[in-house]
Amino acid sequence: MARRTVRLAIKDARTAKGLTQTQVAEAMEWSLSKVMRIESGEVTISQNDLRPLLTYLSVREKARVDELIQAAKASKQRRQWWDERRFASLVTTAMKQWFSYEFEATSIRIFCASYLPAFLQTPAFARSLLEFFEDELSKEEITARIETRTRRRQAIDQRKVKPQIFMLLDESVLYRGHGHPDVLRQQLSAALEVIREGWVTARIAPYEVVNPGIGHWEILYLGQEDLEHAVLYRENATRDEIIDDPASLTRHLKQWNKIWQAAHDEEKSVELIERRIGELVEKSARTKSTP
Structure with missing residues (x-):
């Protein structure tokens, strides 16, 4: 759930700015596959990666940024049997x-x-x-x-x-x-x-x-x-x-x-x-x- 919250927020913010995944990858100096895996929910995103990404995507409201940072943290910490x-x-x-x-x-x-x-x-x-x-x-x-x-x-x-x-x-x-x-x-x-x-x-x-x-x-x-x-x-x-x-x-x-x-x-x-x-x-x- 936490991972889904983060990935949908990233996807929605990218779409709102009219950016492609390739453009995000180039701006963040990441591989395209990394952006695709984050947005699909295949991998979690670290807090260190998420902060600059949110800034680039114009997500700057403190309460929203804090919410997404906490969600990213939770998605890293909580591991289940799968x-x-x-x-x-x-x-x-x-x-x-x-x-x-x-x-x-x-x-x-x-x-x-x-x-x-x-x-x-x-x-x-x-x-x-x-x-x-x-x-x-x-x-x-x-x-x-x-x-x-x-x-x-x-x-x-x-x-x-x-x-x-x-x-x-x-x-x-x-x-x-x-x-x-x-x-x-x-x-x-x-x-x-x-x-x-x-x-x-x-x-x-x-x-x-x-x-x-x-x-x-x-x-x-x-x-x-x-x-x-x-x-x-x-x-x-x-x-x-x-x-x-x-x-x-x-x-x-x-x-x-x-x-x-x-x-x-x-x-x-x-x-x-x-x-x-x-x-x-x-x-x-x-x-x-x-x-």
Whole structure:
């Protein structure tokens, strides 16, 4: 959150002056990549770098400068589990940003076209999903990404106030094969347990409803529930990105609302999950009884 405050302030001030990132880099005698990484949130900016940059960008009001200096200091000091060295090359930059936003989010809207969202995934389900990409992901990357799912869930469970999560699932999620039927049954049972806790609300979009295609995306609200305080995480296979462009956020929210309204209501969606769990129990029993 602190890093986001600083990078948005820098970006807004640069835009207000009509400057390009290249012009800022040249004026500060920095590399262009350094400016780009600071504005994207990939790296933090030191207080010694921030002070002259703010002066150059005409941000001189003492209260505002002090606020941003303190935010820069906080972003350097506060380290979370995703900052551990062993995750450095095993998860993407966008993922680490996503984890930090999820850690602070007050509410989240999720769309999943093919699988349950990662923070709800059991280790067995996550492995069956990630091993599909074993030609792109190393064994170390797969293991690390499975661990991140567990760590993210633990972080949410430890929060005094959990985020309100609205989860929109395509009906195909209930039927997507993941090896043995017990894997999907256990996964759906785990998700149903969380839904019953009350902080996750789920709706199932039936096959008849048109959806915007494959992939997974989330809108995370950081404070007030408006797009000025939101970011978008978008993932497709092994590619992902963080977006805070207002036009993209607006477009995705409109899509989400359209499908949410067309989906089964919460009660019917829970019934569908329960029914599917029952079918998988029967299927598993038949599999075990087959010689």
